[in-house]
Amino acid sequence: MLTNDNILNALKHVEDPELHKSVVELNMVRNIKIDGTHVSLDVILTIKGCPLKAKIQQDIEQALKNIGATSVSLQFGSMTDEERRTLTATLKAQNVTDQGMPKMLQPNSGVKFIAVTSGKGGVGKSTVTINLATALARLGKKVGIVDADIYGFSIPAMMKIDQKPTMIDQTAIPVESNGVKVMSMGFFSKDNQPVMWRGPMLNKWIRNFLANTHWGELDYLLLDLPPGTGDVAIDVAAMIPQAEEIIVTTPHNAASHVATRSGLMAQHTKHKILGVVENMAYFENADGEKNYLFGQGGAEKLADELNTHIIARVPFAKPEENTGSSVYDEDSVVGEVFTHLAEDIIYR
Template sequence: MDEKQIIESLQFVLHPKLKKSLIDIGMIKNISVKGGAVTLDLALKSERSPLRKVLVAQIEKAVGALPGVSSVQVGIITLSREEFEKIFPRAPLKGIENVTHFLAVASGKGGVGKTTVAVNLALALAQHGLKVGLMDADIYGPSVPLMLGITETLAQKDNMIIPKEKYGLRIMSLGMTASSNEAFIWRGPLVSKMIHQLFDQVNWGELDYLVIDLPPGTGDPSIAVANAIPHCSILMVTTPQEVALADVRRAIELFHKTGQTIVGLVENMSYFICSHSEQPIEIFGHGGGEKLQEETGIPLLGTLPIDLELQQGGDSGVPLLVSLPDSATSNIFRTIAKKIADQMH
């Protein structure tokens, strides 16, 4: 008896859903034969897989029936993410099948200007001549429609939602489906389902970049995006003060655990330039982004000032990159966008 005979006997042990041999799909590993004792490993998604008992019993029966086998010992190991996705490829999400790059703008804390960064960064990428979409995944408090001055309702064609087009962007937000004062009350499973639909049932078309505005924190929306698009890159937004850095650290840890690539940090509200002085006033402290860069090794791509015109653009529905494209702050956004594009390519 040798390993070849073991492999031949296991050709008839099939995965119940795939109807393929466990040998052929790579779920049998580390076969060893010593005398009449056979040991091997069964690779599953988790050690608690409901298929564990059934498959172990079938393996023991198939191998144990061979002449000369005195014992069969089946160990359980866990498939890596890459192995699992190769064996069980995900059904492609129809809406984003022609999107090249995904960039989620995230923060651990609310009120740091994450949506402002997402909107103007998307516009900066578009001004580089790229095809860009903007998805508002902040399903609890969608504010992208307000910042872009969009009041029209969504249209559908061929059972797909058509994103709105404005300022050279293709835009989708749940804020386009309800009145501005209506509260969205979502629990975990509904959150994940809704995020999935924003990817699958919105006809984004051909895009170079889909910029995704995530809600603050480390909850279901961020996890749902990570699960739906494992190769989605992350841009972290913070402000200089320690209370913001503490929350950003937690968010960074989440994305490291989900295997996302963090392309960089942006420090918002870094300083204020008063009309009476050229000396910057650091209202919220100094060096938070640099400190985080030193701690994590994640590059600090840019620092943005407290800019009244940037805030007014968000309130008026005409973003700064549109109203004042040649301003100093607009140029900072374009520099950040170029650094991201260079890195992601």
């Protein structure tokens, strides 16, 4: 027999897909009516036009049918301004301290920060970021990416994300793709317009990405830094002294020579260097012969200069063309490289 209590108990297991909290806990379920095995109720969404309304509807209907409802009618509404303010205050209390410091930056937060950097652009730093993050997520970790390359943001396009973050007042809910939560300046730049800011604004936006985003529980937060040793890299070093760094280069001596500067900056700011990733390391033809298109030895020289080691060599390969994404399939050669790298990071 259907009752209000067993309906609410069933819906406690239905989560808002963005906030990852129960729709019952969020007080989204109201005005339950039962007529035999028919159930009707109101679902109050956080905002009008919620992009995941269909997902919420599907999950609620399935949960109720699992306990014996033969038909379900849902009426959708949205929270009042006062309800949203209350929710925002609750989310903010979970994200920041009373002094306004992001709680994830506290030493006991449990979040591990990995900054992915390079000396110059075009070496595949963002490709490494998204594929390492995806590999960590595939291994069961809760992962986020901050696209900290404010001028050269590319993560949304590379992950084929066409959705914008949901905004609840001033709190952003990161977009999730491939099991990874993502925040990027690309979500806020209209029609791919350039960002023309100086240092203070860059610092402000990085802090916003950390403090005014509801990340929920995270094991790892990867930061895709702009190439070089400019304002953002300096700000991240100051804000997140516990961050560890991966230096990305190609085998070419010029790329590795420039990357040395980023590594030396990491050492200067007391960031631990996890190692060097050599991207575009080689191309393997159908006969299994490796062709070193960018030469050899640059990554070894870089690792020696930074007193670290090469933690991955990523060959040339095309991602799955039918997806349009730069995330490699788990079973591909490159996907396996990143799986091994993620395992090394988790179990080191």
